[in-house]
Amino acid sequence: xxxxxxxxxxxxxxxxxxxxxxxxxxxxxxxxxxxxxxxxxxxxxxxxxxxxxxxxxxxxxxxxxxxxxxxxxxxxxxxxxxxxxxxxxxxxxxxxxxxxxxxxxxxxxxxxxxxxxxxxxxxxxxxxxxxxxxxxxxxxxxxxxxxxxxxxx
Numbered sequence: 001x002x003x004x005x006x007x008x009x010x011x012x013x014x015x016x017x018x019x020x021x022x023x024x025x026x027x028x029x030x031x032x033x034x035x036x037x038x039x040x041x042x043x044x045x046x047x048x049x050x051x052x053x054x055x056x057x058x059x060x061x062x063x064x065x066x067x068x069x070x071x072x073x074x075x076x077x078x079x080x081x082x083x084x085x086x087x088x089x090x091x092x093x094x095x096x097x098x099x100x101x102x103x104x105x106x107x108x109x110x111x112x113x114x115x116x117x118x119x120x121x122x123x124x125x126x127x128x129x130x131x132x133x134x135x136x137x138x139x140x141x142x143x144x145x146x147x148x149x150x151x152x153x
Contacts, residue, residue, distance in 0.1 A: 002120055014024075021122070024122065024135075025107060025119075025122045026040070026149065027117065028121070028122070029114070029115060029118045030072060032114045032117075032118060033111055033114060033129075036107065036111060036114070037146040038078075038083075038107070038111070040080070041151055041152040042074060042077060042078055043111050044064060044105055044150045045060070045071075045074045045078060046078065046083065046084075046100065046107065046108050046111065047105070047108060047111070048064055048150070049084065049098060049099065049100045050100060050104075050105070051053070052099075053096065054065055054087060054097035054099045055097060055098055055099070055101065056095070056096075056097055056098075057071045057072065057096070059069075059134065060098065063150075064149060064150045064152070065148050065149015065150060066149065066152070067112070067151075075098055078104070078140060079099075082101065082103055083100065083101065083104035083107060084098055084099065084100055084101060084104055085098070085099055085100075085101045086098060087099065097128050098103060100143060123136070
């Protein structure tokens with residue numbers, strides 16, 4: 001900043017616009033999944049389990065970029081909601097794996113459809129080509145900055 005030059009406004013920053021859109025998209029989606037009885041973090045957890053037959057909590061934590069403690073709390077909540085099951089490891093009584101149960105398997109496609117509709121609602125102002133370019137640019141930033149872990153907040 002040059003001397004006697006006013007500081008930049010919020011609106012001059014790309015982060016401002018990204019955050020505005022991100023907050024609106026995220027809050028809208030959170031309200032939709034909460035009507036289905038889960039949080040966004042639980043949805044991300046369920047979606048990760050959907051692609052795996054059984055997974056160790058430590059592998060899930062690594063893939064989601066979360067601590068083992070956070071995964072433990074999420075798995076406890078989802079177990080209480082009767083959406084996942086735990087399987088004991090016969091070779092190590094302290095270890096177990098997690099998997100979706102039938103109710104969890106039925107819920108994931110419904111939640112994915114909500115995510116699809118939420119995206120359509122917010123990004124319908126863009127042409128398909130613009131959406132692809134935006135996705136490509138955002139992925140480029142993620143790769144360049146080596147960002148990892150599922151965004152759950």
